[in-house]
Amino acid sequence: MGMTITEKILAAHAGRDAVRPGELISARIDIALGNDITAPLAIKEFEKIGVPVFDPERVVLVPDHFTPNKDIKSAEQAKIVRDFARKHTLTHYFEVGRMGIEHCLLPEQGLVVPGDVVIGADSHTCTCGALGAFATGIGSTDLAAAMALGETWFRVPPTIRFVYEGELRPWVGGKDLILHTIGQIGVEGARYCAMEFTGPVIAGLDMDGRFTMANMAVEAGAKNGIIPPDAVTEAYVRARARRPYRLYAGDPDASYLEVYTFDVSNLEPQVAFPHSPANVRPVWEAREVRIDQAVIGSCTNGRLGDLRLAARVLAGKKVHPDVRLIIIPGTQEIYRQALEEGLLSIFLAAGAAVSTPTCGPCLGGHMGILAAGERAVATTNRNFVGRMGHPASEVYLANPAVAAASAVAGRIAHPEEVI
Amino acid sequence: MRFEGRAWKFGDNIDTDVIIPARYLNTTDPRELAAHCMEDADPSFARAVQPGDIIVAGKNFGCGSSREHAPLAIKAAGVACVVARSFARIFYRNAFNIGLPILECPEAVDGIGNGDRVLVDAAAGLITNVTTGVTFRAEPVPPFMQEIISAGGLIDYVRKRVGSGARYGGG
Numbered sequence: 317m318g319m320t321i322t323e324k325i326l327a328a329h330a331g332r333d334a335v336r337p338g339e340l341i342s343a344r345i346d347i348a349l350g351n352d353i354t355a356p357l358a359i360k361e362f363e364k365i366g367v368p369v370f371d372p373e374r375v376v377l378v379p380d381h382f383t384p385n386k387d388i389k390s391a392e393q394a395k396i397v398r399d400f401a402r403k404h405t406l407t408h409y410f411e412v413g414r415m416g417i418e419h420c421l422l423p424e425q426g427l428v429v430p431g432d433v434v435i436g437a438d439s440h441t442c443t444c445g446a447l448g449a450f451a452t453g454i455g456s457t458d459l460a461a462a463m464a465l466g467e468t469w470f471r472v473p474p475t476i477r478f479v480y481e482g483e484l485r486p487w488v489g490g491k492d493l494i495l496h497t498i499g500q501i502g503v504e505g506a507r508y509c510a511m512e513f514t515g516p517v518i519a520g521l522d523m524d525g526r527f528t529m530a531n532m533a534v535e536a537g538a539k540n541g542i543i544p545p546d547a548v549t550e551a552y553v554r555a556r557a558r559r560p561y562r563l564y565a566g567d568p569d570a571s572y573l574e575v576y577t578f579d580v581s582n583l584e585p586q587v588a589f590p591h592s593p594a595n596v597r598p599v600w601e602a603r604e605v606r607i608d609q610a611v612i613g614s615c616t617n618g619r620l621g622d623l624r625l626a627a628r629v630l631a632g633k634k635v636h637p638d639v640r641l642i643i644i645p646g647t648q649e650i651y652r653q654a655l656e657e658g659l660l661s662i663f664l665a666a667g668a669a670v671s672t673p674t675c676g677p678c679l680g681g682h683m684g685i686l687a688a689g690e691r692a693v694a695t696t697n698r699n700f701v702g703r704m705g706h707p708a709s710e711v712y713l714a715n716p717a718v719a720a721a722s723a724v725a726g727r728i729a730h731p732e733e734v735i
Numbered sequence: 736m737r738f739e740g741r742a743w744k745f746g747d748n749i750d751t752d753v754i755i756p757a758r759y760l761n762t763t764d765p766r767e768l769a770a771h772c773m774e775d776a777d778p779s780f781a782r783a784v785q786p787g788d789i790i791v792a793g794k795n796f797g798c799g800s801s802r803e804h805a806p807l808a809i810k811a812a813g814v815a816c817v818v819a820r821s822f823a824r825i826f827y828r829n830a831f832n833i834g835l836p837i838l839e840c841p842e843a844v845d846g847i848g849n850g851d852r853v854l855v856d857a858a859a860g861l862i863t864n865v866t867t868g869v870t871f872r873a874e875p876v877p878p879f880m881q882e883i884i885s886a887g888g889l890i891d892y893v894r895k896r897v898g899s900g901a902r903y904g905g906g
């Protein structure tokens with residue numbers, strides 16, 4: 317019997333001809349990733365093993381969460397990461413001013429390529445699955461072990477296949493597709509599984525939209541999200557890849573745990589209401605929701621395509637007097653391109669605050685924390701209780717055009733309402 | 736591995752932002768983390784929880800981020816064991832890796848009320864509600880996970896592997 321793309325990549329990295337869902341395997345890893353929150357714990361555990369890192373080019377550390385250091389404690393965490401990177405002469409340590417949000421940065425810098433097995437001590441490591449790689453989040457102790465061994469164990473996940481058909485309406489994109497999907501299957505609808513995104517609509521999505529989709533696979537409980545690589549993938553990767561890559565495809569007779577087919581021709585922009593990414597409704601049902609803040613950024617929607625969408629809505633407009641609009645480009649490179657394209661001028665003229673790349677408010681770290689009773693619309697991926705600040709604040713998840721339109725309207729709005 | 740304590744009940748989809756809010760992640764000190772454990776779900780929990788107590792929760796416990804600070808906070812708060820209908824996958828890995836026993840048992844979740852006395856025999860997978868006298872049998876822990884636990888956690892397991900040059904048990 318055939319294998320899915322996820323099974324094939326795992327088999328190749330386990331040195332096996334075939335693997336089956338449910339099997340425990342040991343797999344070689346291509347990249348091991350940590351950040352300023354998870355790496356310090358991993359480093360503490362790693363030092364107990366007493367060996368050098370398995371490959372200084374394949375352990376990637378990105379201090380992106382509480383950086384630029386928001387307080388003394390964060391500065392000390394970041395310093396642990398920096399010192400470790402120096403001590404072990406890691407090639408890919410990214411300092412403030414050159415860094416970005418890890419899941420935007422790694423693909424952009426060509427550090428992850430199609431066919432890779434990537435683990436990261438960050439749940440949104442699944443983002444890299446958009447390249448046709450197997451990428452999954454693990455914990456700090458897992459990362460410590462992987463930094464020593466260059467391999468880790470996995471239970472081979474069964475694959476759920478999602479086929480998207482039809483033609484997308486204007487202002488509807490990857491964010492709406494994945495929110496719709498999570499709304500349909502729930503926050504544990506793909507628990508322990510691989511989510512494979514396919515169909516003509518995916519074929520028509522650019523890489524930015526694909527990263528958004530793979531990014532939120534974990535919000536449905538998935539182990540990984542994956543998009544079989546095609547010409548769009550290759551065009552993106554060719555100029556960036558720092559290593560040879562391999563484009564895997566699933567076998568026609570591969571077996572799937574389940575196949576969902578969505579006709580998305582009538583899909584409206586989607587909004588996830590508090591406090592669950594599965595609490596999804598069309599944007600029209602959110603029009604009564606007044607907001608205090610709008611955040612455009614994060615590993616979900618902080619890429620250039622996202623900023624362009626926001627700029628299309630914001631051009632010549634002003635942010636509503638009662639709203640703070642915070643825009644955070646995902647990486648230094650995206651920031652620079654947005655500057656050169658004139659997007660930043662549009663944002664500044666509209667009255668937005670534009671920040672250096674950071675996770676910032678996405679996890680309630682800094683750069684835009686909510687007070688009790690405040691509401692935000694955000695292009696991020698989680699709207700759990702207290703995620704962006706006070707436990708009595710609220711986060712609504714939406715695409716960048718909706719977030720921009722909402723910032724102008726002072727309430728959640730469809731882009732057509734303000735443009 | 737036998738524990739007895741009071742049951743603290745929580746609902747479905749308890750996420751890692753509830754277990755330990757990100758605003759406290761600028762430290763890795765388990766005691767500091769423990770002081771804020773479950774704060775956004777039950778502000779009294781961290782102060783009232785006693786060593787040996789047991790968290791009993793619904794499905795998908797520990798969903799959300801990969802932060803190992805979540806099981807660390809629970810363990811440092813004194814919680815001996817978490818029994819849930821099901822666990823999110825990264826939390827599941829993390830709990831084993833740091834030596835926090837966890838058991839999947841939907842029947843026990845239904846049969847234990849908040850505040851009940853509970854006796855857990857983690858090795859045997861037996862959960863007894865002492866208050867009602869009913870015993871439940873949990874899903875067995877996969878043998879590979881037992882290996883990690885008996886080695887004293889993942890790091891000790893890896894140290895042995897590094898010493899012997901062998902790969903993980905699975906392949």
Ligand code: SF4
Pocket residue numbers: 381417418419438440614615616674675678679696697
């Ligand atoms: S942007 Fe948000 S979700 Fe993404 S890595 Fe940072 S904190 Fe996590």
